[in-house]
Amino acid sequence: MNNKVAVVVGATWGIGAAVARKLAQTGTKLVLVARNSTQLQTLAKELETTEVLPVSTDITDPQQVDSLIQKTSDYLGQIDILINAAGAGILKQWNKMEINIQPESHLFF
Secondary structure, rough: OOOEEEEEEEOOOOHHHHHHHHHHHHHOOEEEEEHHHHHHHHHHHHHHOOEEEEEEEEOOOOHHHHHHHHHHHHOOOOEEEEEEEOOOOOOHHHOOOOOOHHHHOOOOO
């Protein structure tokens, strides 16, 4: 997973934190996303074996999501993997969303 970039939304608790830790072990570059910046910084320090960008974001706010994408692009250049382990988001009907999924982007543990 070296040189892959994963955005983990809901990274500070439960499944999100577990996935972030597992991805860090594989050398994946991480963008950690949650609302609590203190918890993000704590997790980022724990995962310093890989490149980590903690971004405090409320994913229910479209402007903050746009900012998250821009920061990720500026810092790491791409998004290869997206993990949404948050209990909230901007909800749309799945069949009306534009999604470009490439098979090599899927990750299963």
